[in-house]
Amino acid sequence: MGVPVVPITTGRACHLDAAMVSGGLKLLKQRLDPASLDLLWVENVGNLVCPAEFEVGEHRKVALLSVTEGDDKPLKYPVMFREAHCVLITKTDLLPYLPIGIAMGTNPVICRLLEPLMGLIRYMPAPAFIPLLIIYFGLDELPKVLLISIGTFFFNTLMIMDAVKFVPRELVETARTLGGRTLPILTRVVAPFIAPEVLDTYRINMASAWNLVIVAELVAATEGLGKRISLAQRFLRTDEIFMGVIVIGLIGLLIDLGFRALMRRACSWAN
Amino acid sequence: MHLQIDRLCKSFGYGAARKEVLRDVSFAVNSGEFVALVGSSGSGKSTVMRLIAGLEQPSAGAISIDGRPVTAPGSDRGMVFQKYSLYPWLTAAQNVAFGMELQGRSRPEVRERTAYFLEVVGLADAARHLPRELSGGMQQRIAIARALAAEPQVLLLDEPFGALDIQIRESMQEFLRDLWQRTGLTALLITHDLEEALLLAGTVHILAPSPGRIVRSVSVELDHSSMAHLRVSAPFLALREELAQNLRSLEPALPC
Numbered sequence: 001m002g003v004p005v006v007p008i009t010t011g012r013a014c015h016l017d018a019a020m021v022s023g024g025l026k027l028l029k030q031r032l033d034p035a036s037l038d039l040l041w042v043e044n045v046g047n048l049v050c051p052a053e054f055e056v057g058e059h060r061k062v063a064l065l066s067v068t069e070g071d072d073k074p075l076k077y078p079v080m081f082r083e084a085h086c087v088l089i090t091k092t093d094l095l096p097y098l099p100i101g102i103a104m105g106t107n108p109v110i111c112r113l114l115e116p117l118m119g120l121i122r123y124m125p126a127p128a129f130i131p132l133l134i135i136y137f138g139l140d141e142l143p144k145v146l147l148i149s150i151g152t153f154f155f156n157t158l159m160i161m162d163a164v165k166f167v168p169r170e171l172v173e174t175a176r177t178l179g180g181r182t183l184p185i186l187t188r189v190v191a192p193f194i195a196p197e198v199l200d201t202y203r204i205n206m207a208s209a210w211n212l213v214i215v216a217e218l219v220a221a222t223e224g225l226g227k228r229i230s231l232a233q234r235f236l237r238t239d240e241i242f243m244g245v246i247v248i249g250l251i252g253l254l255i256d257l258g259f260r261a262l263m264r265r266a267c268s269w270a271n
Numbered sequence: 272m273h274l275q276i277d278r279l280c281k282s283f284g285y286g287a288a289r290k291e292v293l294r295d296v297s298f299a300v301n302s303g304e305f306v307a308l309v310g311s312s313g314s315g316k317s318t319v320m321r322l323i324a325g326l327e328q329p330s331a332g333a334i335s336i337d338g339r340p341v342t343a344p345g346s347d348r349g350m351v352f353q354k355y356s357l358y359p360w361l362t363a364a365q366n367v368a369f370g371m372e373l374q375g376r377s378r379p380e381v382r383e384r385t386a387y388f389l390e391v392v393g394l395a396d397a398a399r400h401l402p403r404e405l406s407g408g409m410q411q412r413i414a415i416a417r418a419l420a421a422e423p424q425v426l427l428l429d430e431p432f433g434a435l436d437i438q439i440r441e442s443m444q445e446f447l448r449d450l451w452q453r454t455g456l457t458a459l460l461i462t463h464d465l466e467e468a469l470l471l472a473g474t475v476h477i478l479a480p481s482p483g484r485i486v487r488s489v490s491v492e493l494d495h496s497s498m499a500h501l502r503v504s505a506p507f508l509a510l511r512e513e514l515a516q517n518l519r520s521l522e523p524a525l526p527c
Contacts, residue, residue: 174352188373192360261352
């Protein structure tokens with residue numbers, strides 16, 4: 001991209017300080033005029049402690065947190081998360097490997113406990129929850145997010161559970177005879193094996209999630225495609241309704257193609 | 272290394288549905304030995320293997336290695352299954368490295384040993400291939416390399432060539448015999464193929480079905496220098512025929 005980069009060594013320290021950044025800026029000055037810059041990134045190193053406590057002259061602070069670090073980090077390092085103007089969560093592709101579906105697929109007790117409940121809630125139509133969600137959570141984004149969660153979580157969980165049940169016994173037992181314990185078997189055998197099916201499950205359930213976005217907007221929104229359609233309906237503008245429906249379909253198709261491309265790239269072994 | 276199997280019994284199910292699979296099975300395997308268990312289907316031979324691997328618990332009896340009782344799976348007992356045991360998303364080399372990584376070996380060591388064991392099974396060229404790009408015989412050789420790389424004290428082979436064509440089977444039998452001679456590994460082979468057992472093993476135990484029990488143990492003293500000759504040599508054929516009759520007499524008579 002031709003972006004000039006200046007490396008700064010921190011020596012024995014575990015983080016940058018203002019003096020080091022100033023030194024770096026001087027190095028940068030030899031190569032270009034600082035006035036010509038719109039944006040200067042300072043990448044600080046190390047943990048989630050020191051970078052929060054030393055100002056290096058920045059206007060905005062962005063903290064990066066990866067999914068694999070665990071959800072306890074904001075509690076453990078509150079200063080960083082208070083100081084940051086933006087928190088970017090990375091490696092979110094690992095999220096689907098997480099908890100309940102895998103737990104149900106591998107552990108018959110958990111499965112028997114949760115499956116009836118899941119089956120029951122799964123058959124409740126998500127749109128029926130809209131009035132309740134509006135009463136409890138108002139008209140903001142939260143009730144819409146909750147609506148989509150209600151409409152997709154249980155399907156996803158049950159389908160992931162089924163995928164886990166189809167992991168060939170030999171693959172798990174081979175890992176056990178090679179000295180593998182429960183956690184490595186989950187992350188290194190079960191998770192990669194079900195990855196293609198998890199992606200496929202997500203692709204299929206994305207359709208209902210997308211439907212629910214529109215349903216939520218029809219009922220409780222001030223803008224959005226669904227809102228436009230309901231406005232058009234009020235004024236009998238059928239052409240706008242058609243347009244809205246077609247755009248919704250096209251966006252859905254694009255999401256679908258995106259998932260297929262992701263699957264081809266990430267799980268080429270399964271094709 | 273001394274693997275001792277002592278009066279092993281195993282039943283599945285409870286009450287009226289209880290089925291006795293193994294009764295008082297005892298034998299031993301010592302370092303460098305190649306031992307085979309032969310039996311028809313229903314003789315519980317795979318169950319013996321799963322018990323030794325620690326994947327099932329015996330109903331009675333004991334399994335020990337050098338005096339330490341076996342209670343759970345461990346990397347001291349490597350296992351090769353009949354099929355479906357390579358990780359389809361890993362390349363051949365990554366499959367071989369898998370067990371060593373689980374053991375927490377250092378990266379350079381894993382890399383070096385992976386290359387070495389691919390070489391041992393003659394598949395150095397296939398290192399970067401996915402399992403689905405390899406033939407059935409090659410896949411089993413990778414599975415054997417993976418098991419050996421984890422440095423087991425005994426290699427458990429559960430019908431390793433049962434899913435292969437007859438020609439590939441024969442070349443794999445020669446491969447395994449050769450591997451045993453070169454590396455001095457200790458192996459326990461489970462098979463329903465009497466010929467395979469006699470070609471490969473120094474000691475052959477014959478299992479009778481329902482419930483599985485050892486009815487005869489033979490120590491094979493034949494000239495193993497050339498497997499092709501051995502297959503058709505008179506003493507080999509005589510021993511095979513004798514044991515085959517023995518096996519046939521154990522089968523329940525077919526209803527007419």
